[in-house]
Amino acid sequence: MKHLDILIPFGLLPLEIANNFIDKYQISSLSSLSILLTKSLIKTQLINPFSRALAHENWVAQTLGLISCNNFFNSKIFSQLNFSYYNNLSIAHMAMYMLGIPILKGYWFLINPVHIHVGSNCLILTDTRKLYLTHQSSFILFKIAESIFSKNGYSIIYGDANNWFIRADNWKKLITATPNAASEQNIKNWIPKGKGHKDWLKLQNEIQMNWFNHKVNIERENIGLKKINSLWLWGGSDFKKSFNIIKNFSNIPIYDSCFNLSGWMKLFNKYLCNNKNNILEKIIQKPGSRALIILDELIEPSILNEWSYWIKCIKKLEKNLFTKLLQKLNNGSLKSLKLILTKRNKITQFNCNRNILRKFWIKPNLKNLL
Structure with missing residues (x-):
């Protein structure tokens, strides 16, 4: 190399x-x-x-090539990028594609199982790299969440232990943040905002209550791991826009190794x-x-x-x-x-x-x- x-x-x-x-x-x-x-x-x-x-x-x-920027590194100093441009990193469909899930129509979000802990005066999102969630535990929690989402009219798909997906066409205007951006910070500043956020918070709250004392979390605590006590919603993407990105992905000159x-x-x-x-x-x-x-x-x-x-x-x-x-x-x-x-x-x-x-x-x- x-x-x-x-x-x-x-x-x-x-x-x-x-x-x-x-x-x-x-x-x-x-x-x-x-x-x-x-x-x-x-x-x-x-x-x-x-x-x-x-x-x-x-x-x-x-x-x-997941997002484009016309002036990306083509001059020495760049002006401030438009804030709204980076409100959402829209990669849900690409994440599905990477996991071998068919490219589905509609507006889909990524969902990550997470741990939220109580800080001195706020709720804080724990760094997801510290969760060590297994497929077996994740799938058990997924099935609980799936019944709640289905009852409320939402489709949900299991990708892998850390990545699930939900279709919510009526949440297109939600502004979301990556879990990395919100990591170890007051979640109040980073939770989804906009049309549909109250519906999401209601669903999230119901799932939290069902997970709280579940045997999966009791077993995790017994071996020194943090409870999976919430979900993080982000990465919303539209089928039509994502289809073109995925279609061109193989043509992007990327690295021989990463x-x-x-x-x-x-x-x-x-x-x-x-x-x-x-x-x-x-x-x-x-x-x-x-x-x-x-x-x-x-x-x-x-x-x-x-x-x-x-x-x-x-x-x-x-x-x-x-x-x-x-x-x-x-x-x-x-x-x-x-x-x-x-x-x-x-x-x-x-x-x-x-x-x-x-x-x-x-x-x-x-x-x-x-």
């Missing part, structure tokens, strides 16, 4: 943290990263901070991932032209505002990744590298190759972490 794209969600720091970080660390402990951040061609895209999908989710969706897809992106494993081994040396030695690696170590400390842990993680990446990448660019075993770093309101691409690294007059720094 001669060309690598490495997507690092929350690799950029918020302004109030970045200034202290840059002053304290400079380049002494992150020398390889500082070189890659400064000796690169840099392109930036601004995302509305209240977008209902995280910046890296938007980037993946754009790259895979590594570490998580969340809804895991649905693309069958089409994009052909190797679960993410050791850098083996990825570079693997046949093919271009690969994508997603590194999600910085998501949790960023969402939880645990910046000392973020620093620990970025230092680990420096040792295990950035230093090796720089070496492989210098010795020619890697032809080009694209680092894609994000935060809630920004995506920055750093495009680097051996020739750019020869710009000895550029002094490395960490300012581009802003």
Whole structure:
């Protein structure tokens, strides 16, 4: 593999943290990263901070052709993207397709079984990566939910343990958020809004009551897992629009290999991932032209505002990744590298190759972490 794209969600720091970080660390402990951040061609895209999908989710969706953006990375700095453009990441039909479900007519939503816990003064959506829900447990809960939805006139389909689908043609105007965008935050700001939201909340509440003391959840608690006590609705998509996206999906020039897809992106494993081994040396030695690696170590400390842990993680990446990448660019075993770093309101691409690294007059720094 001669060309690598490495997507690092929350690799950029918020302004109030970045200034202290840059002053304290400079380049002494992150020398390889500082070189890659400064000796690169840099392109930036601004995302509305209240977008209902995280910046890296938007980037993946754009790259895979699930959504389009006419000015996507074609100039150095982009104007603020329209907020309404990112109100919904409309991938329900594509998710169905990835799971082998026929492309069904109507307006369909993704439903994720989730855990919502009580914070100091609000309800908080737990990171879905921590749920470890099995097919057996999920299907039992699904059958309970199915009877409630059917009783109220809604069709529901089981995709896999983490992804179910509901047809709700009368909810087309619902504004929803991805579970990643709402993760570890007050759900009041992220629950579905608009025409149909009261109907959804009523159904959700009935399902919550039926699940609360179910044996599936009692067994989960007994082995130290969190209860599945709610559902998260998002990703609504229309059949006609989705049909064209799915029809053109195979024509999109995507990667020879992808590594570490998580969340809804895991649905693309069958089409994009052909190797679960993410050791850098083996990825570079693997046949093919271009690969994508997603590194999600910085998501949790960023969402939880645990910046000392973020620093620990970025230092680990420096040792295990950035230093090796720089070496492989210098010795020619890697032809080009694209680092894609994000935060809630920004995506920055750093495009680097051996020739750019020869710009000895550029002094490395960490300012581009802003």
